[in-house]
Amino acid sequence: MANHTLNGEILRSTECGAVDVKFFFLAEKGVIIISLIFDGELKGEKNTCALSIILPQTELAFYLPLHTVCVDRLKHIIRKGRIWMQKGYNTISVLSSEIVPIMELLSSMKTHSVPEDIDIKDTILNDDDIGDSYHEYFLHKAVSSHLQTCGCSMVVGSNPDKVNKVVLTLCLFLTPAERKCSRFCKADSTFKYDTGLFVQGLLKDSMGSFVLPFRQVLYSPYPTTHIDVDINTVKQMPPCHEHTHIQRRYMRSELSALWKAAREEDIAPDTDTGIHTESFTPDLNVFQDGMHKDTLVKSFIDEVFMLKPGLNLRSTYLAQFLLILHRKELTLLKYIEDETQKGKKPFRSLRSLKTDLDLMVEGDLNIIMALAEKQRAGLHSFVFGKQFYTSVQERDVLMSF
Numbered sequence: 001m002a003n004h005t006l007n008g009e010i011l012r013s014t015e016c017g018a019v020d021v022k023f024f025f026l027a028e029k030g031v032i033i034i035s036l037i038f039d040g041e042l043k044g045e046k047n048t049c050a051l052s053i054i055l056p057q058t059e060l061a062f063y064l065p066l067h068t069v070c071v072d073r074l075k076h077i078i079r080k081g082r083i084w085m086q087k088g089y090n091t092i093s094v095l096s097s098e099i100v101p102i103m104e105l106l107s108s109m110k111t112h113s114v115p116e117d118i119d120i121k122d123t124i125l126n127d128d129d130i131g132d133s134y135h136e137y138f139l140h141k142a143v144s145s146h147l148q149t150c151g152c153s154m155v156v157g158s159n160p161d162k163v164n165k166v167v168l169t170l171c172l173f174l175t176p177a178e179r180k181c182s183r184f185c186k187a188d189s190t191f192k193y194d195t196g197l198f199v200q201g202l203l204k205d206s207m208g209s210f211v212l213p214f215r216q217v218l219y220s221p222y223p224t225t226h227i228d229v230d231i232n233t234v235k236q237m238p239p240c241h242e243h244t245h246i247q248r249r250y251m252r253s254e255l256s257a258l259w260k261a262a263r264e265e266d267i268a269p270d271t272d273t274g275i276h277t278e279s280f281t282p283d284l285n286v287f288q289d290g291m292h293k294d295t296l297v298k299s300f301i302d303e304v305f306m307l308k309p310g311l312n313l314r315s316t317y318l319a320q321f322l323l324i325l326h327r328k329e330l331t332l333l334k335y336i337e338d339e340t341q342k343g344k345k346p347f348r349s350l351r352s353l354k355t356d357l358d359l360m361v362e363g364d365l366n367i368i369m370a371l372a373e374k375q376r377a378g379l380h381s382f383v384f385g386k387q388f389y390t391s392v393q394e395r396d397v398l399m400s401f
Contacts, residue, residue, distance in 0.1 A: 065180035069196035114182040123169040138232040144297040150222035157229035160187040235287035241380035294363025329371040
């Protein structure tokens with residue numbers, strides 16, 4: 001493993017802070033190796049280091065969909081590890097405590113991941129009617145917010161069957177690969193929230209409460225929707241560009257706090273508490289009531305329950321709805337490319353885009369923008385400008401066009 005990992009890396013010349021990812025499939029050894037190569041300063045000298053995950057080759061198909069999730073989390077561990085190395089702290093013990101949650105994530109996904117193929121008969125969309133448990137407004141709001149946050153949602157409740165049914169329903173609107181990065185809740189115990197998953201079910205404790213892990217939610221690559229199936233509430237994080245802005249400020253604040261720690265004992269393990277520094281005090285109230293109404297999902301919910309349940313009609317109608325969203329997403333991307341000469345000019349035609357693509361309703365625009373964001377990372381920041389907008393300011397900007 002050392003030969004493959006460090007081959008050609010001893011004299012590596014990279015920019016400061018770079019992390020290279022290597023993926024090996026060693027059939028003769030029966031293993032796959034995921035290595036992250038980085039430079040670290042130890043006792044005043046620069047060292048080339050590697051952090052690796054070793055798995056049996058039989059787990060390749062299982063691991064591949066989760067590769068990005070694991071690499072993103074390992075990269076942040078390395079950022080913190082660099083600081084510990086430079087300050088001369090016990091890096092191995094600290095890294096081990098940070099890596100264990102990632103291994104627990106892989107273990108939980110092995111037993112409770114959502115299947116690639118979902119039968120609509122197992123979801124709310126197959127019910128004769130929505131009924132009291134899933135009234136129409138709640139289902140519409142949940143699906144709409146789920147799509148507006150790039151398909152990322154946490155479903156919280158006390159009844160595991162009810163939670164998992166909502167998880168399956170939301171996963172209908174994801175790709176097969178994204179479903180493999182989604183997880184059911186576990187009936188006999190509660191999984192913790194894991195950064196990077198698309199949809200995950202979480203159970204409340206015996207007292208009926210649930211502690212929101214602020215830090216892990218903020219470090220997710222996309223904003224998240226919070227759905228409580230006990231009280232039928234739907235709350236939503238700010239849009240992608242605002243989420244990324246807050247995330248980066250918080251990350252810098254966290255690393256700065258680690259660097260300023262005078263003793264190793266001052267560095268606590270990963271916690272969900274906010275880090276307060278002079279430069280940035282995070283707003284712990286990151287979830288707000290969804291205020292962006294749409295017509296796309298509302299029409300779909302209204303019409304899908306007009307079809308007879310138990311047949312393939314609703315599955316076909318769902319596929320048609322997803323195809324419409326996909327075409328609108330591609331059209332939006334092409335429109336912006338043409339208007340900006342593929343990014344060479346700033347985008348200044350939001351009003352024209354909304355009119356030409358029939359996205360005048362704010363929720364409809366947010367849904368298509370969220371789908372497009374997954375195809376072109378940074379699209380939100382490009383469209384709404386580099387200047388940081390809060391949710392309220394952004395809403396004022398949209399209403400002015």
